[in-house]
Amino acid sequence: MSTALYYLLKMNKITLIILLISFYCHSQQGKIISTQTINSKILGKEMNYSIYLPPSYDTSDRHYPILYLLHGAWDDYLGWVQWGDIKRIADKTVQEFKAPEMIIVMPDGLVDTFYQNSFDGKIRYEDYFFSELIPQIETDYRAMTRLQSKEVRPFRAIAGQSMGGYGAMYLCLKKPTYFNAVYTSSAGFIDIPRIYSKPFDKEVLDKTFSRIWGQKTKEGSFEYFRENSIQKIVSELSKNQINQLPPIFIECGDDDYLLDGNIEVAQILLEKKARIEFRVYDGAHTTDYWRDKADDILSFVGGQFMIWHTIY
Numbered sequence: 001m002s003t004a005l006y007y008l009l010k011m012n013k014i015t016l017i018i019l020l021i022s023f024y025c026h027s028q029q030g031k032i033i034s035t036q037t038i039n040s041k042i043l044g045k046e047m048n049y050s051i052y053l054p055p056s057y058d059t060s061d062r063h064y065p066i067l068y069l070l071h072g073a074w075d076d077y078l079g080w081v082q083w084g085d086i087k088r089i090a091d092k093t094v095q096e097f098k099a100p101e102m103i104i105v106m107p108d109g110l111v112d113t114f115y116q117n118s119f120d121g122k123i124r125y126e127d128y129f130f131s132e133l134i135p136q137i138e139t140d141y142r143a144m145t146r147l148q149s150k151e152v153r154p155f156r157a158i159a160g161q162s163m164g165g166y167g168a169m170y171l172c173l174k175k176p177t178y179f180n181a182v183y184t185s186s187a188g189f190i191d192i193p194r195i196y197s198k199p200f201d202k203e204v205l206d207k208t209f210s211r212i213w214g215q216k217t218k219e220g221s222f223e224y225f226r227e228n229s230i231q232k233i234v235s236e237l238s239k240n241q242i243n244q245l246p247p248i249f250i251e252c253g254d255d256d257y258l259l260d261g262n263i264e265v266a267q268i269l270l271e272k273k274a275r276i277e278f279r280v281y282d283g284a285h286t287t288d289y290w291r292d293k294a295d296d297i298l299s300f301v302g303g304q305f306m307i308w309h310t311i312y
Contacts, residue, residue, distance in 0.1 A: 028055030054101030063144040065102045065155035065305040070164030077108035083287040089294045099302020115167025119214040119224040157301040159183035161290045176244040181304035183249045189261030248276040253283030
């Protein structure tokens with residue numbers, strides 16, 4: 001039997017198991033552990049996260065797909081638990097057979113890091129995410145990634161809203177083969193002149209952006225912003241890099257001040273023939289909008305967990 005056929009049969013079996021688990025747990029409920037901590041050497045501090053464990057987690061020895069769900073700016077790791085009502089929605093998607101059971105990790109993005117390393121290395125969030133958070137979580141909890149061969153795309157997804165949408169796309173672009181799916185809601189795909197034309201406190205923007213992207217330039221941007229612009233990064237992707245990307249879902253409200261940036265990123269990816277869905281819905285940049293989209297996030301991610309992807 002060829003190696004490719006072996007892994008194909010193996011992963012199809014895992015997919016069947018996920019389906020059976022979902023049916024079995026139709027009436028059960030998952031649970032939220034609202035505050036867990038990781039002692040980060042990279043960031044030099046304890047980092048909090050919330051985690052949703054699926055209905056059968058405590059009564060079985062099964063392993064589960066895993067979703068990293070990121071919050072927006074000036075929020076924290078409790079956002080999706082509190083205003084996002086993620087436990088009820090996750091239970092509902094399983095009960096309605098829209099998604100398999102999964103572990104959902106909601107890390108702390110430290111208010112406004114944009115989930116990346118700062119230009120001066122003082123805040124190394126990206127390094128923390130890949131080198132400490134993911135390994136620690138997937139050691140401490142029964143993630144399906146622990147059972148998988150390196151030759152297959154892992155049952156790991158990433159999603160987020162606003163700054164978390166930027167972070168989800170940014171981190172996926174950094175390590176595309178790490179993820180099975182990426183979903184962004186009202187993502188912060190910002191353009192500096194455009195964001196400064198909106199009714200924000202300009203001093204707050206200056207402080208946040210300069211801490212991440214360096215000094216403000218005479219042109220009104222920031223020294224290292226352009227190389228971290230999602231529009232620029234996706235526009236420079238090669239055909240091979242596009243092929244490495246997992247399926248992507250981008251959506252935004254029609255009254256959202258970030259809509260233009262979401263259209264730009266989606267258009268570039270569509271032109272490059274990435275595997276992408278793009279939707280504009282009725283709504284604005286609000287917690288009510290994102291709570292409404294949580295079901296869509298889990299349904300899309302769950303659908304990708306059920307689909308066989310190319311062995312690479």
